[in-house]
Amino acid sequence: GLPLATALPGAAWAQKKIVLGFSQVGAESEWRTANTESIKSAAKDAGIELKFSDAQQKQENQIKAIRAFIAQKVDVIAFSPVVETGWDNVLREAKAAKIPVVLTDRAVNTKDPSLYVTFMGSDFVEEGRKAGRWLVDKMKDQKGEVRIVELQGTVGSAPAIDRKKGFEEIIKADPKFKIVRSQTGDFTRAKGKEVMEAFLKAEGKNGINVLYAHNDDMAIGAIQAIEEAGLKPAKDITIISIDAVKGAFEAMMAGKLNVSIECSPLLGPQLMTAVKDIVAGKPVAKRIVTEEGIFPMETAAAEFPKRKY
């Protein structure tokens, strides 16, 4: 049909609310809950009508949601793709229906970048590098082997692939660093605990020096497993994780987590700005990168009151 601005007379156009369809990954972590909250409140503040759908960590549910948004003729579709691959067909359907698509938080792997307008979110490879650099520095005087276990995020997701890649890129410079076990904990506390229990069983009490968890929730679950095994988290096993959610600050203040690398979930306001610009026909940058810090446990008490998620 005609663009809204031409199809409706002035007054009606001014009153017409922008409708945004958003397909969320799920509610797997504290990060995700904060992200959902940020999107919902930013939509409200911006006067944008939000159709929100939770995919419960399943790609098929996201594809269904996107198809439903196309059928409802929303103005813009935004989504945070649970995994990287397998989106081309549904994105082509959106393009054919002339509905612009925005990627938030996680990227897709596609040969056709015209299938989305912009991708806003963190540089996950850089987060992995930050984790690696922190560890290399912390262990610089260590002579023997450093035995690392890794709790990966959701299989096939951009943050799991990229955080692994960035971390390995840094630690491979010194052969004393060895990833002895690496398995997915699906970004959840329950899985993080379960997999850490298995790691401890397989490697024995003295077989693990470092835990690298792709998010705070899995680290928090793993801390429980470590304590239940009679070990001291952050002392017997150095623990690094990503997100810097409040739960991680609490763990750091309790002396149980060594460092959290920041990944900001507060993407709502910039998403709404992009949506408005897209509808108004203004140009939008193809990539919008989130700025983020690093919080070692020594900084936790001072930073905690300032944290917004």
Ligand code: AHR
């Ligand atoms: O895509 C971002 C990741 O997804 C967060 O780091 C993790 O906590 C979430 O589940």
